[in-house]
Amino acid sequence: VSPLYSDSDVAREYRLLAADDFRTVKVVKNTPHEVVVSLSGTSGNNRLEQTISLATGQDHFHIEVDALLGQTPPRLEYLLSLFAFVGGNPPDFTHVPCLKRAADDVIGDRIFDAPATIIQKEGRLTALVPDLDILNEEVIYAQGARPLEGTRGFRIPQDPAKISMPTIMDLDLKSGLTAAPVFAFGLADFFTEQHMFWRHENLKGAMVRDLSTNRLRYGFDLFLRADAAPFRGYQSISQFLWQQYGREFLRQPRPQAMPLVEYAKVCYPAAFSYKGDIARDTKRYSEGLAYDPADSGPLVTWLEFDLDGSPVGGIRATPSQWYNDIQFSPWWNCARDAVGMYWWGKQTDPSLVEKARRIVNLALTAPQKQGVFPSIFRYSDKRWYGCYWKFPADFKTKWTFPSSWTPKAIPTTFWNTNSNLYQTAAASKTGVYLLHYRRLCEDDTRILPYLRPYGDFLVDHLGDKACIPAMLTVDFDPVPELAFNAEGGIHIWFLCELYQATQEKKYLDAAERMATFLAKEILPQQRWYDFETFYSCSIKPEDFFDSYTGQWPQCTLSMLWATDGYTSLYEATKNPDYIHNAEAVADYAGFFQAVWQPHFMISAYAFGGFRSQNSDAEWLDMRQSLFGEAFVRLGKLAGRQDLLERGVAAVRSSFAIINHPRHIANDIFHYPRYPLGIEPENIDHEGLPQNPLRSGFDWGEGGGLAAAATLLCHLGGAYLDFAKNLGVGVDGVYVKWFDCHGKRIQVELVNQLALLPSAYDSTYPIQFRIEGLAAGKYQLVVNGRALGDVEIPAGEGVRLEIGPSSITKVISS
Incomplete structure (x- = not known):
């Protein structure tokens, strides 16, 4: 029997399984609109009650558990609601927020971004979604809760008396209690291990905790279906989480604290002048000391110079091991930064346009071999390197993963800053953004001739399986590592962009073959394998499979790329299968986006941000800016209001942990280490309140500004599409409602920046985009006030002035 449910050598009196002790059933409410049933009983001197409600038109049961502990002081190891799924074992599909590597692992609330336990067999599905409102309302403090295994740096101070008793979920396909899968939710503590596992110590009452109150309460929604689409039942659960929680948090004013243009004015100069992080900077930050430019590195972050007579430039990486590197990698990519910088340069600072051009100049100097090219330019050497990975000859992709905290058992010999391997995802991502630059910024006639040979290279190396190798030797031999991977989305995206530029069908045909591979081999079991899944900070063997939860390792990078690839x-092609697949991937990625602000998240305001993978613990990881662009793009095409909202929330969250007085004043980010205007790459990376280091401009404020440029370019500061019934605010505003009768457009906009505790009290302009109406002249009424006539279509939109208390006027149409 799984140790979580065993009666052997445990403190049984403190381990409460709610359903074991219910003896009384009572109908509490029975109306045409709702039925509520109560189950109650006792366990020792503890009283337990569970209410189950079902309302008309509701597609799930809502369940709440209340307990009154009779002991003083109140003590508890766990209180859990436990279920068995009798729809068939093994399931076709399962999902929980993280992996388990041992029988005593659980799913800790530290990775409850958008928590759900989902089990599906054919059309039969059950899903448990914790009630996040109750989790924030009914906080219970516990002495000694949330202990750590191993040491952690960069910690944020926390009052020991204000550490809450955690909640957990569990999924076990081989519990020993029954042949059926079992799943649970409730109150229990855990150790945080390796920043990706959560272990409950079961023996001898080791995790019995003294609680702050004897009244306990939690709730959850329980979905039961018999008609779920095969392998796709999770989509409605992901959408429910946003509709139930995310939408309400989007209405609230944080985390944006000022107009987006103000971030550009502060962040670009601050980031480009920063000289860290050499070892002295890292040591200083670890000791809680401030940045000292007089005792930092020799290089500012923006580097410009001549190379073979051409003016070039780039944004160097921050960490000491990459301090001299200008990166065009699958993570940090200067080509993407160039697109954002060009747009902002046209709005604010013309020098950004020149910097963007220098980046493009540098990118086009990367030496090609049959079209493929390296991804790292080393400023100190003035030469190109392949990537950051090179596997020793004796490296094994299959090895035994330790079932306990054993850091020395984890191999790290694959890191190599002088690698000559070609990384195909890096080349394709650079290609995507160079083509974006050509299409959206200026038609640099060098870009297409440079990238066409790389497109031909991908077509020629597609192979029978249509899975491009993740890395290649200089002789184009596939590296054995990641021979099977899910990185195809970035190649599909690039080939579609190349097809749109050239109209050469061979690129589209190759993209469609890769899309078929993803649909057959990756999407059904969500096997999102990319370089970060195994070869970054969450190292695992490539054959790792979690037999307890039935899950494979997953990384959101390849999900992101698949979303963009299928959308492209x-x-x-206008083939509806592709947009359905894009939506399926986006909905699954939604489980890694924070749909709320948990009470235990003290480091920063984390709503809208992303986690990297199902074996990592960070919040507000800066890939969220990329997801923001992808979700908005797909949402517009698919007519998905929730994806538009998710995209806006993701981009806003990209600015949350910037050091700025307005963020401190508005309780968005209280613990900056870096100077004004720049930010770390995430928070709470190791599963505890923590302010980690910075990896670079692109995985920080630069990526946020690039994504903001994309949203402002395509949506404006607020956006309506009457044909698709879409409406979303982008730049500090919220679209409360909108309507059009005849030639009269009415909309209610809320100035969210004016609602902040430390309100932004200046006026600022936004472009208000209106689509989906017949051409002509319309009267525009905003917040009950007629602002005049506007012509539809309005090109760049209607320019409105947003004031602290109202929308004051139309500046131009």
């Missing part, structure tokens, strides 16, 4: 294929 739909744009190129």
